[in-house]
Amino acid sequence: MATNADWTVVFDDKIIIKQNHDGAEPLPYNIDDDSFWNDSKWSNIWAIQYKDDDHDYNDSVEFRDTTPHATWTNSNLGNFRDQFVDKWDQAHLARIQSDWDEDPREESDKGARPTSYSSY
Secondary structure, eight states, rough: SSSSSSEEETTTTTTTEEEESSTOEEEEEOOOHHHTTTOGTTTTEEEEEEOOOOGGGGGGEEESSSOBBBBBHHHHHOIIIIIIIIHHHHHHHHHHHHHHHOSSSSSHHSSSSOOOOOOO
């Protein structure tokens, strides 16, 4: 398993976790997108630990069967950011917009409603 991963993906639970969210505790989001999770390329994957540091040896793709764990690059699964970080960012934006909507303060006190969020 990767050490000090920035991101964890748990396929059975359909969860993407940003491990260090703005210095806070890990923040998971359940991603409700069956067409994404049911893609055949994920069928043998249990979990992914991903460290966005350009050192592939820090990543780990964990398989369901006896296939040895592999790095993200060696697993040839595409771009991690496009597939997982963007989904997490969308879920997080929805959350901070909901928090903003539910905040009883006047808009002048809480600032403009968030319209975007990017982990990078």
